[in-house]
Amino acid sequence: MARSIIVGAGMVGLATAWHLQERGVEVTIIDREGVAAGSSWGNAGWLAPAKTIPLADPSLWTYGPKALIDPDAALHVPVRVDVNLWSFLARFAAHGTQRAWDRAMAALTPIDRLALQSFDELIDGGVESSTHEGPFIIGFGHARHARGFMRDVAGVIQHGQSVHVERLDDPRALAPQLSSQIGAAYRMDGQRFIEPGPFMHALAESVTARGAEMRMGLEVSAVDSSSRPSVMLSNGETLTADSVVIATGAWMPRLARVLGVNVPVQAGRGYSFTVDTDEPAEHPVYLPTQRIACTPYQGRFRIAGTMEFRGPDDALQHRRIQAIVNRVRTLMTGVDLDNRHDEWVGSRPVTPDGLPLVGQTRAPNVYVAGGHGMWGVVLGPATGKLLAERIVTGRTDPAIAPFDPLR
Template sequence: MTKITIGRMSRVIVIGAGMVGLATAWHLQERGYDVTVMDKEGVAAGASWGNAGWLAPAKTIPLSNPSLWRYGPTALLDADAALSMPIRFDPRLWGFLARFMGQATTRAWDATMAALTPIDLEALAAFDELELGGVDAWTRKGPFVIGFEEESQAAGFLREIEGAVRHGQEAPLTPLDDVQSLAPMLSDAITCAYRLDGQRFIEPGPYVEALGRAVEERGGVIRTGAEVVSVNGDSVVLDTGERVETDTVVIATGAWLPALARDHGVRTPVQAGRGYSFSVETEQPAEHSVYLPHHRMACTPYQGRFRIAGTMEFRRPDEPLYPRRIEAIVNQARKVMTGVDLDNRQDEWVGSRPVTPDGRPLVGRTATENVYVAGGHGMWGVVLGPATGKFLAQLIDTGETHPAIRPFDPLR
């Protein structure tokens, strides 16, 4: 149980100022906690900044699926493929990949989808709660446009949507005859398209920055510039040597989570699944999110431009941006887009998303009293962050585990 000190608010240090960490901090404040958020770089400095900003529960599904057995081996030999990893001696990486591929079965996909569905169903309402609570940011509704060059390419996507619906999701999907009416940047190469309703998107960097401001406006402290190097149940130690006392610690450091969580009994590996993105101008304004599953590209309007995101690159989280991965996305985009200035790119970015082998996040109490973790969401940290923060704050405050996070026991 959480340690409460009589005579003052219980203190919590949240390590990590991304969507998950800040949402946890905000909900702890709702429950009366004194919160300090620590991040070595700053708010939204990691995977929370440059992603596609999708709030799409119907697509918040397991990453590992049976198609990997067909696609994965050939992708490693294709420089333009969305899946990429270095061919080098790295036992930890290859061990993770073996476990990840071990989940690429229909049975495992269904088990993980069953585990994700309860929190998927809470995801959008959790954003509404933040905004009603004073977070000065928006979510935007509207159809997602899903495009393919030929009908046969849609089979895998349709199976995924069917699987999400079978597990309890709502995913209104209808054929789209005039794709350019909603997505004028898609060329005539796209001959098969659908519209997916019931989803939303955000501008992720600005949204997370607004959440950070809300935490500070309510009395929270966000400390940057120093790295937490060790965690105890009653304190954290910074790389400066400073020891900061607290009553409770939440580790929400994304792809870097194992460095601090391993000493507290969290043994599930977390691998950086790095995503790349950039923004471009379009001849006609982009108004809706666009998904090109065959080319593994997720696109969304972003501050008057069009953000194009893609790639699942398994490397170490701190490795530099590899321009060849940007080129790979551009090469794919040229096949299916028109009226898009792909040579005048801005905001080129790489971010490390925290991927677990079984596709389930790590959310809950560790083996050390008063130390909790929140991470391992893979590509879904933005959409699941607010709900994760809400239910983890409930656990810290009451000792009760909400059913939506019960499958994510970090000690599994």
């Protein structure tokens, strides 16, 4: 029986393992901490292909400079000498054009269209969890603030997705957490959400029940492909297999750079916390102007935001949590923002061109899967399925062809 080693127990790594098992491959999963220890746990859990769009767009040139001097801005770049960071930011900003946005959106659309059915496939195949239907409630201080959001929706539709958005007369009927400061609101249908932690652990349990070996608490120090692919572990052990998949998110360059993957991957850190609400939260809420995403989560309301360009192992910055609180305080009501639970930071792997890195490295039978930016959860199952096909059959599905890690 063929054997594969998956480095990384986030959504992408676990989904790849599940689909390799579907094709008869025996898998070992290694993670330095545990299941969903990175950016897969504390995110908003949105399965929203209509918002799975390139991060860099033309608004970056007006919003970015203002963000650098606003301590509460959603975009945060620490002021320090870091040649690699500033080089990445220059390349990222260069993609903030309409032409680059359209090019990246055209590349993302085929896998966006597979995203929801890929979750259904996991659940139908025995993953004991569920997805939840919207609607998503989109709130603005004034109707004129919705222009950028509606422009993005129009762009997504132009590239081949079906998106339904309509104006709401009474947004509080669906999202009582919104205050009277929300002057215009819309509902977006056809999207879903999950509770990320429970879903991730259900996926891990399914993979384990099918015979996977889970090696948690061990770090992979190197990947060798001089003969048969092998990984060297922090405890001195060496494991060999027929294939190796590096799915370590923002930490991917540590193993993949020497394998010819030279596209920069920068940690774009996101923060979240959960709060109690006076009335139950039933639907996701999005505040595009503030770049805040909220989701019902285990009886509370998860509030997530910020794109902080720091090192993936840097400590949680409490000022970023406070910045989120400051941005939403007047826009929400009946929400206990001062009694926060599960304050969290996770490092999302961002590439300059906004496209993931999925495919074979220069080393035979050694693959990478990551670089999804904010979209690792929603695109993880589809990525895992198509990469498993590539590993077993050698065929590259057109939906992941633009994500060549050697580009």
